[in-house]
Amino acid sequence: AKQVINATGVWTDETQAMVGERGQYKVRASKGVHLVVPRDRIQSSTGMILRTEKSVLFVIPWGRHWIVGTTDTGWDLDKAHPAASTNDIDYILEHVNKVLVTPLTSADVEGVYAGLRPLLAGESDETSKLSREHLVAHAAPGLVVVAGGKYTTYRVMAKDAVDAVTHALDDNFGKCVTERVPCVGAEGYEAAWNRRQVIADESGLHVARIEHLLIRYGTLIDEVLDIVREQPDLGQPLEGAEDYLQVEIAYACSHEGARHLDDVFARRTHISIEMWDRGVTAAPHAAAIMGRVLGWSEDQVRKEVDHYLKRVEAERLSQQQPDDETADSARLGAPEIVPLA
Ligand SMILES: Cc1cc2nc3c(=O)[nH]c(=O)nc-3n(C[C@H](O)[C@H](O)[C@H](O)COP(=O)(O)OP(=O)(O)OC[C@H]3O[C@@H](n4cnc5c(N)ncnc54)[C@H](O)[C@@H]3O)c2cc1C
Known part of the structure; x- marks a missing residue:
């Protein structure tokens, strides 16, 4: 390639070091933890944005759940698996409970997840004071780096990075059109929503499933419905995670590039944070569906399930530890890679 874009989030310092870049700027990781609680635990008809001493706390209605978060603390440990500790969970509960009539306890928490924000490092030690802006630079000939930023500004980030690339190439490129390009699946959405009962009748699925x-x-x-037409069994709910249809597991493998059970449960669906058992019951059923799409042997199916159960165990254990160091070391107890059968 004539030009490469480095968009590696919290790994930017490491990937830039690979090309011997002197480090014009640094990216710091800031951990944010969210809790998932059932909808009936908070009696409110709207979401809430609360001020905390450091930043803000969101209480967001989300399907049959509420999402409550977040924290904002520096993280220097394992970047692939940021771990939530009891410290983080207690912090969120303490703050949300200030405005709730019936306080939440850790027994109300269905799921916990943690992520890392890539923040451009500045003068402050406190991550909540660091910039949320992004930066694009031609770090070395043929290498453009984009770092920092927010989800909500992803189109601007992408435009700035691609503009930097086209600027360096001799070819004549048209002007960026990203602001007029709809998201995948957005074209015709309103009309499809209006036709949802018709789609339900044609597919044989309940209209709530179509929604x-x-x-x-x-x-x-x-x-998705083409797959159900060919394999009607996949139109059934997934045992252990009945909010989802079995076809969603198959589709994650056939159309979305998923290759492992933990990817399907943590990213392609939200099963790992929406189910009280974090997907333990659903794991063997989903792995069997994945195995049929990806051509796994029975042994590989077993290994995938075993790997996922160890991940859940390590996450649960890490969330019972008091602080980042102990939570990190508990989370590292689960193997990173699923062995090949
Ligand atoms: C708790 C939390 C709250 C947030 N709140 C908000 C909010 O309110 N509003 C908002 O707009 N945004 C929010 N964000 C979004 C966030 O701040 C960032 O915008 C976003 O996570 C960064 O996306 P990214 O693509 O730059 O990095 P990432 O999503 O981290 O992507 C980097 C990718 O690079 C890959 N990678 C790393 N090294 C290599 C390598 N050597 N080779 C190949 N691939 C590699 C990684 O696997 C990863 O997929 C929040 C994030 C968190 C964690």
Whole structure:
């Protein structure tokens, strides 16, 4: 390639070091933890934004759940698996409970997840004071780096990075059109939503299932329903995670590039944080579906399930530890890679 874009988030310092870049700027990781609680635990008809001493706390309605978060603390430990500690969980509960009539306890928490924000490092030690802006630089000939930023500014980030690339190439490129390009599945969405009862009648699925699929896939629902037409069994709910249809597991493998069970449960669906058992019951059923799409042997199916159960165990253990160091070392107890059968 003539030009490469480095967009590696919290790993930017490491990937820039690979090309011997002197480090014009640094990226710091800031850990943010969210809790998932059932909808009936908070009696409110709207979401809430609360001020905390450091930043803000969101209470967001989300399907059958509420998402409550977040924290904002520096993280220098394992970047691949940021771990939530009891410290983080207690901090969130303490703050949200200030405005709730019936306080939440850790027994109300269905799921916990942690992520890392890539922040451009500045003068302050406190991550909540660091900039949320992004930066694009031609760090070395043929290498553009984009770092920092926010989800909500992803189109601007992408435009700035691609503009930096096209600027360096001799070819004549048209002007960026990203602000007029709809998201995947967005084209025709409103009309599809209006037709949801018709789609339900044609597919034989309940209209509530069609609404769920439209919300998740937009007009790509056609691809999902094509699979159900060919394999009607996949139109059944997934045992142990009945909010989802079995076809969603198959589709994650056939159309979304998923290769492992933990990827399907943590990213392609939200099963790992929406189910009280974190997907333990659903794991063997989902792995069997994945195995049929990806051609796994029975032994490989078993290894995938075993790997996922160890991950859940390590996450639960880490969330019972008091601080970052102990939570990190508990989380590292689970193997990183699923062995090949
Ligand atoms: C708790 C939390 C709250 C947030 N709140 C908000 C908010 O309110 N509003 C908002 O707009 N945004 C929010 N964000 C979004 C966030 O701040 C960032 O915008 C976003 O996470 C960064 O995306 P990214 O693509 O730059 O990095 P990432 O999503 O981290 O992507 C980097 C990718 O690079 C890959 N990678 C690393 N090294 C290599 C390598 N050597 N080779 C190949 N690939 C590699 C990684 O696997 C990863 O997939 C929040 C994030 C968190 C964690």
